[in-house]
Amino acid sequence: MKEKETENKKGISNWIDERLPVFTFINHNLRDYPTPKNLNYFWNFGSLAGITLVIMIITGILLAMQYTANTEMAFDSVERIMRDVNNGWLLRYIHMNGASMFFIIVYIHMFRGLYYGSYKYPREILWMLGVVILLLMMATAFMGYVLPWGQMSFWGATVITNLFSAFPVIGDYIVTFLWGGFSVDNPTLTRFFVLHYLLPFAIVGVVALHLVALHQFGSNNPTGIDVKSDGDTIPFHPYYTVKDYLGLGVYLIVFAFLVFFAPNFLGHPDNYIPANPLQTPAHIVPEWYFLPFYAILRAVPDKLLGVLLMFAAVMVLFFLPWLDKHKVRSANFRPFYKQFYWLFFINCIVLGWVGAMPAEGIYVLISRIATLYYFGFFLIIMPFLSKFEKTTDLPSSISAAVISEKFDNKEPSSAESYVK
Amino acid sequence: MSEKDLKNKDLSDSVDEEKRDFLFITTAGLAVAGGAVTAFSLIDTMNPAKDVLALSTTEVDLAPIEEGQSLTVMWRGKPIFIRHRTSEEIRTANNTSVNELKHMASDESRVKNPKWLVVVGVCTHLGCVPLGQKVGDNKGEFGGWFCPCHGSHYDTSGRIRKGPAPLNLEIPPYDFVSDEIIKIG
Numbered sequence: 001m002k003e004k005e006t007e008n009k010k011g012i013s014n015w016i017d018e019r020l021p022v023f024t025f026i027n028h029n030l031r032d033y034p035t036p037k038n039l040n041y042f043w044n045f046g047s048l049a050g051i052t053l054v055i056m057i058i059t060g061i062l063l064a065m066q067y068t069a070n071t072e073m074a075f076d077s078v079e080r081i082m083r084d085v086n087n088g089w090l091l092r093y094i095h096m097n098g099a100s101m102f103f104i105i106v107y108i109h110m111f112r113g114l115y116y117g118s119y120k121y122p123r124e125i126l127w128m129l130g131v132v133i134l135l136l137m138m139a140t141a142f143m144g145y146v147l148p149w150g151q152m153s154f155w156g157a158t159v160i161t162n163l164f165s166a167f168p169v170i171g172d173y174i175v176t177f178l179w180g181g182f183s184v185d186n187p188t189l190t191r192f193f194v195l196h197y198l199l200p201f202a203i204v205g206v207v208a209l210h211l212v213a214l215h216q217f218g219s220n221n222p223t224g225i226d227v228k229s230d231g232d233t234i235p236f237h238p239y240y241t242v243k244d245y246l247g248l249g250v251y252l253i254v255f256a257f258l259v260f261f262a263p264n265f266l267g268h269p270d271n272y273i274p275a276n277p278l279q280t281p282a283h284i285v286p287e288w289y290f291l292p293f294y295a296i297l298r299a300v301p302d303k304l305l306g307v308l309l310m311f312a313a314v315m316v317l318f319f320l321p322w323l324d325k326h327k328v329r330s331a332n333f334r335p336f337y338k339q340f341y342w343l344f345f346i347n348c349i350v351l352g353w354v355g356a357m358p359a360e361g362i363y364v365l366i367s368r369i370a371t372l373y374y375f376g377f378f379l380i381i382m383p384f385l386s387k388f389e390k391t392t393d394l395p396s397s398i399s400a401a402v403i404s405e406k407f408d409n410k411e412p413s414s415a416e417s418y419v420k
Numbered sequence: 421m422s423e424k425d426l427k428n429k430d431l432s433d434s435v436d437e438e439k440r441d442f443l444f445i446t447t448a449g450l451a452v453a454g455g456a457v458t459a460f461s462l463i464d465t466m467n468p469a470k471d472v473l474a475l476s477t478t479e480v481d482l483a484p485i486e487e488g489q490s491l492t493v494m495w496r497g498k499p500i501f502i503r504h505r506t507s508e509e510i511r512t513a514n515n516t517s518v519n520e521l522k523h524m525a526s527d528e529s530r531v532k533n534p535k536w537l538v539v540v541g542v543c544t545h546l547g548c549v550p551l552g553q554k555v556g557d558n559k560g561e562f563g564g565w566f567c568p569c570h571g572s573h574y575d576t577s578g579r580i581r582k583g584p585a586p587l588n589l590e591i592p593p594y595d596f597v598s599d600e601i602i603k604i605g
Contacts, residue, residue: 004428028540058462059462062462062465062466065465065466066469080469080471084463084470084471084472085465085469086464086467086469086470087463087464087465088460088469088588090461091462091465174485176541245447
């Protein structure tokens, strides 16, 4: 049989493939790879996140060639990139806005998983690896924001590292250790630069694991029903390569619009003032993608509790597969979960909004209610619905769902909710 | 399902191959063009930046340099050797027969004013800075410069005379702005 195989395959690519099965690997995972045939555009965001990671790494490496990690020179070196380096402004604006785009993409990716139950059996580890990626992204983004050494960089670094001082006894030691001194200073900047360069490659590693875990069982789909026969799937290429490609085009238009027409829209003007350890800006806000967590931090009047709750807001995601044990994955067939889900979605936006507002008056109250719902959704509503929620009729298979949607009203209830 | 298969079959008969090719080529073409432009813009960031290019001229006042003295100045991050040559040095440089040189060039062709020799102080072998600028330096067998890395000897006109270097010390572009000021670059 072996002989026959070698006989059939000729050419350089086959010679290589026999010894190192790269082409077989690509074929398995990007070409023939059977994919549910009913994926909607929300399934584009995984590949978009991957592409954004690549864009960030390429622009980041080129920026690192021009940047100087020293408190005396960092700010000026960034201004030099903006003014003197060929296309340096483009490079920096892509990287700067790329961070925002990365978080938009990943947040949508996560909300999609939350809606369609992509974290449930057998994809628990896939989901948890995703949360690890999110944590690494947050650390990377935070440290990257410190590098230009503007006012927001400096005070952001000060505030965030001081979070650790909330821990009793060891808190102050941790903070001194993180700083490598007694304030945010040159040692802090140099280590942040090194880690900011290093962590993205750690992300690449976890992304690889994320993909391995994904391809173990394949993608979830809008019905949340398992693939039951070959008829439920189509090969990844050309169907989803084309679909991803179209999505990429639209995404890049939005990305490019931001870079070319509103490059500083998502940033804070105070970061164009060089860092001054003697003066805190009147109103400190983190980058928009941290605002919901920042709001949770400020909602609690106790220092330690606030910090713990903020960390818990991310950590709770790790336990999602065990908090929501409802057998049905897709929210399309869970009338109650669906409503709580959308309320949760709005709640997250509210948290982001109050996070940007001053921590006083009505905003404190709103942030407390929103924090309560954030945790209530995961810790009370999810387990409760897992036990008691009755679902609408599920289609018998992915194909059945597709046909009933396309051709008639055989299964009206499912088709209707599926259109969403 | 069978219903759908039938539908697909009908569709595949009516595929407009020409349109499909057109779409494929234009899409792929645009992607390649966009990728190429982006790649070029990004790689271009590694070329010399504007502040680097702005350093490409240097003015030097020659007045304080006495006969027999040398001065080293920086131009584009490289040392420029300026030597106020003695008449003895000028004579030896002129008396050397051009034909016996490894890299043939007359002394005349290498100076604007015979009293002043201006060369890039980088050995043409592998880029070391030759000795010979300071009073106590080894000036090599020909009274010019000596590269300590691999033993290249340059004469008082900065021409390679002995050793592995293939070419004479390079002459940078320069002009006499006035009698005693030169602008390099």
